[in-house]
Amino acid sequence: xxxxxxxxxxxxxxxxxxxxxxxxxxxxxxxxxxxxxxxxxxxxxxxxxxxxxxxxxxxxxxxxxxxxxxxxxxxxxxxxxxxxxxxxxxxx
Numbered sequence: 001x002x003x004x005x006x007x008x009x010x011x012x013x014x015x016x017x018x019x020x021x022x023x024x025x026x027x028x029x030x031x032x033x034x035x036x037x038x039x040x041x042x043x044x045x046x047x048x049x050x051x052x053x054x055x056x057x058x059x060x061x062x063x064x065x066x067x068x069x070x071x072x073x074x075x076x077x078x079x080x081x082x083x084x085x086x087x088x089x090x091x092x
Contacts, residue, residue, distance in 0.1 A: 001075075003045065006082025009071055010048035013079075014038070016068045017051060023061065027054050049083040056080060 017024055018038060028035070031050050041047040055061045056076060066073040 001078045001082035003082050003084075006079045007045055007048055009075070009079045010051055010083060011042060012069050012071065013055060013065055014042055014048065014051045016065055017055070020064075020068075023064075027051070030054060045084050049080065049085055052076060052080040052083060 017027060027033070028038075031054065033041070033047075033050075037047075055065055062073050062076050065071070066076070071079075
C-alpha cells in the first residue's frame with residue numbers, strides 16, 4: 001500500500017481511537033503519549049505507525065476498529081506495511 005493511502009487510513013483509525021473512552025487510555029499508557037500529542041503528532045507517519053502497532057496487538061481491537069471505521073480488518077496489516085518500519089524483515 002502506498003504511504004499516502006496508508007497514512008490517510010491510519011488517520012481515520014486514530015480518529016476512531018480518540019473516540020474510544022475505554023481503549024484510548026490504554027493506548028496512551030502503552031505508548032507514553034500525552035493527550036496534547038494526539039493532535040499535534042497526528043500528521044507524523046511514525047506516530048500513525050504506532051497506532052497500527054497498538055491496534056494489531058489484539059484481534060478484538062482490530063475488529064472493533066474495523067466495525068467503527070468501515071476499514072476491512074484484513075487491511076490493517078497492509079496499512080501498517082505502508083507506514084515507516086512496516087516492511088517485513090528479510091531473514092536471508
